[in-house]
Amino acid sequence: MGVFSNKNMTTSSEASAGGWISVLAKLGVAIETFKIALASGISWWIASSVTENPYPVFAPLAAILTTQVTIADSLEKSVYRIVGVIFGVTIGGFFGNFFTVNALSVFVVIGLGLVLGNLLRLHPQITSQIGVSTLLVLQYGHSQGYMTGRIVETIIGAMVAVAINLLISPTQSGFLAKKTVMQSILQLTAIVDGMSKAEKTDDLAAGLYQARQAVQQIRSEQTGIIQLVQGLRFTPFRHAERNKLKELALVMNRIEHISVQARGIARSLFDLAEAEGQWKQFQQVLHDVAVCLTIFGRCIEGERNELLQEALQMAVREMRGNFSRYFIEMQQNAEYLVPEAGAIFSDLGRILDEIEDKFPDLNEKDVQFRSQHLGKSEVSANE
Helix, strand or coil: CCHHHCCCCCCHHHHHHHHHHHHHHHHCCCHHHHHHHHHHHHHHHHHHHHCCCCCCCHHHHHHHHHCCCCHHHHHHHHHHHHHHHHHHHHHHHHHCCCCCCCHHHHHHHHHHHHHHHHHCCCCHHHHHHHHHHHHHHHHHCCCCCHHHHHHHHHHHHHHHHHHHHHHCCCCCHHHHHHHHHHHHHHHHHHHHHHHHCCCCHHHHHHHHHHHHHHHHHHHHHHHHHHHHHHHCCCCCCCHHHHHHHHHHHHHHHHHHHHHHHHHHHHHHHHHHHHCCCCHHHHHHHHHHHHHHHHHHHHHHHCCCCHHHHHHHHHHHHHHHHHHHHHHHHHHHHCCCCCHHHHHHHHHHHHHHHHHCCCCHHHHHHHHHHHHHHHHHHHHHHHC
16 A cells, blocks of 8 residues: 555654644744753763762753754664764773873874774764864763763763653654645646746746756755655654655656756756747647646645546656657658757656656655765764
8 A cells, every 4th residue: 555545643752742842832942852851861860870070061052963854863863973982982081091181182182082983984973073082081080980970971861862852852853745746746847837838038038947957956855855764764653654754755756857857858948939930839848748747736635545546647648659659740741850859758758657656666765865875974973
């Protein structure tokens, strides 16, 4: 069954979290602000209960720095912070036995810690945490229980932050992603329909500009949906929603391909108009493709209704037949067929391929590649 055909049931914990989120929204409190404050308070309470330190400030500090928008991000940041603290405390504690704290010792010991992190090819956030922890242990490491407490408090804060993100997270990701998909389809339909009604070159120029803007916007929205999928990787409660988002990511990938083809059509039409070619002869075929896009959108919105699916298949099949007729008529009415005409028909055919999901395996591999590339891009940005 398709992703839109199931009415997903939420667990009691999700429903409770959703209720709290609604209350906070009415009070004007951002959910991320609430999560950070709650994680800080709980981590202080736990750390003060299990350690001898009456002021376990590193527990809430770890919670503040670890709490992220998604569960996956919080887990990642918690691992970075814990590993960095362990390395930093170990380095600072070892060299603190041989150095007094001054400018030279700070330079040497922190430098050694950062170099070690780079040699081990640790993540940049781990390396920076090594430097911070090394400095603090150099200064305060001789206090009784400081080094052990630093590690324990950090682990407590990080674990609390992850637990809070597991229990409290927005439950409308699927709804928002589907809304984004629908808006993108409507946007492309309007662009193609607008090109079918163009009366002058200025109209085509406006259509080309809109098509270019649409590609950028849709790619940005596509990245957002992929990030939502990645963000739910480790939650034990939201498998149904994650599967729904995966399906929407596949649909959004097809929409991104359609936007590229629409941009190519807009450019070819504009080039034809600039060369004083017969660009208006494509108006009917563009209108027909806009109709196919409209039915495609209704299929997504209508939870893949079987009647709508059949209507879409019939429309695409009829459209492909019409392509041949349009092409033959253009050949008969023109002395020679300009290259732009072939390019337009090629792009229109690819749009129909995406509408009927002609290559599902390639589409899935493309989404997987984009997800992996997205992860690498984020690492590069942090570096």
